[in-house]
Amino acid sequence: xxxxxxxxxxxxxxxxxxxxxxxxxxxxxxxxxxxxxxxxxxxxxxxxxxxxxxxxxxxxxxxxxxxxxxxxxxxxxxxxxxxxxxxxxxxxxxxxxxxxxxxxxxxxxxxxxxxxx
Amino acid sequence: xxxxxxxxxxxxxxxxxxxxxxxxxxxxxxxxxxxxxxxxxxxxxxxxxxxxxxxxxxxxxxxxxxxxxxxxxxxxxxxxxxxxxxxxxxxxxxxxxxxxxxxxxxxxxxxxx
Numbered sequence: 001x002x003x004x005x006x007x008x009x010x011x012x013x014x015x016x017x018x019x020x021x022x023x024x025x026x027x028x029x030x031x032x033x034x035x036x037x038x039x040x041x042x043x044x045x046x047x048x049x050x051x052x053x054x055x056x057x058x059x060x061x062x063x064x065x066x067x068x069x070x071x072x073x074x075x076x077x078x079x080x081x082x083x084x085x086x087x088x089x090x091x092x093x094x095x096x097x098x099x100x101x102x103x104x105x106x107x108x109x110x111x112x113x114x115x116x117x
Numbered sequence: 118x119x120x121x122x123x124x125x126x127x128x129x130x131x132x133x134x135x136x137x138x139x140x141x142x143x144x145x146x147x148x149x150x151x152x153x154x155x156x157x158x159x160x161x162x163x164x165x166x167x168x169x170x171x172x173x174x175x176x177x178x179x180x181x182x183x184x185x186x187x188x189x190x191x192x193x194x195x196x197x198x199x200x201x202x203x204x205x206x207x208x209x210x211x212x213x214x215x216x217x218x219x220x221x222x223x224x225x226x227x228x229x230x
Contacts, residue, residue, distance in 0.1 A: 006160070034217050043204075044161070044220040093160045097216065105151060106218055108160035 002028050002098045006109030013084055013116055021079045021112045023050075023094030029074035030096035034106065035067075038091040050077040050094075084116040121205045126225040135192040137224050139205030142186040148209050150181060151218070152190045154201040154226075161204065161220075164190065195228045202226070 003026040013019050023033055031052045036044040048069055049057040056069035066088075068080040077096075081088055093111040098104050122140040129135040141150065149168050153161040165172055165179045167188075172179045178191040192199055204223040208216055 004160075036220075043222050044155075046217055046219060049217055091158070095160075095218070105163040105166055106216075107163060108153075110160045111158070113158070 002096075002104075002107040004094065004096050004107045004109040006094055006112050008112060009110060010113040011115070013114070015085055015116055016083055018080055018082045019084055019114060021081075021092055021094075021114075023077045023079070023096070023109055025075045025096045025098075025107075028096075028098040030077075030098070031074060033071060033077040033094055033096040035069065035077075035079050036093045036095070038093060038111075044093060047079075050079075052077075081114065084114070086116045089114055089116045121207060121221055123203070123205055123221065123224045125222065126227070128227050128229055129192075129195050131197060131228050131230050132194055135195040135199065135226060135228070137190040137192075137203050137205075137226060138187065139190070140187045141205070141207045144185050144207050145209075148207045150179065150185075150188050151206045151208065152177070152179065153204045153206065153218075154199075155204070155223070156198075156201045164203075195226075197228050197230060200226060200228045 005024045007022045033050040035047045037047050038044045046059050047062045050069045050071040052071045058064045071077040091111050091113050095106045095108040097106045149166050151166040152164040155161045165177050167179045181188045202223040202225050206218050
């Protein structure tokens with residue numbers, strides 16, 4: 001089945017530094033990937049849609065200059081949290097869809113837990 | 118995409134069938150019903166999806182009412198590892214790539230020994 005891999009699975013960084021999270025589709029190509037954020041005891045919130053070869057589309061309220069998204073190939077999207085602050089500490093999850101069939105489901109990575117100290 | 122309504126929480130005894138309901142009364146004709154679950158500190162896991170017919174796979178069964186306004190996910194023999202938050206989502210199918218999923222609050226299912 002379709003597998004989405006995220007790296008790293010957890011990261012601790014100091015306030016003011018930047019952190020890059022990778023999302024890879026391992027056995028399929030994905031022209032579109034999605035980035036979500038999840039705070040404790042809350043549901044997943046969509047942050048942005050990552051489009052291969054073009055600019056990402058951000059959801060309302062998500063700062064595009066803070067959360068840089070690059071989708072340089074059909075199997076890799078990266079999310080960079082720039083100048084991270086403690087309030088950016090969260091669980092970040094990516095997803096991608098195999099375009100094999102029209103109704104094929106989105107598959108999710110196992111998430112990256114970011115802690116900013 | 119149509120909105121869904123799910124109970125906040127449910128309990129089920131281990132070994133019994135867990136039936137998780139979902140209301141999607143405003144679903145349109147080209148929207149599929151998807152079920153995902155999220156075990157603590159992991160990414161969501163796809164379970165099953167359907168359009169109008171009932172579906173079954175190795176994980177679960179999906180029963181969609183004839184008017185498509187509601188559905189039920191059935192885990193036939195629940196185990197402790199099925200404890201998770203279950204999300205019912207409806208979205209349009211099609212081959213477009215930009216079919217994002219919007220998550221509600223889901224149902225927190227607890228399987229009791």
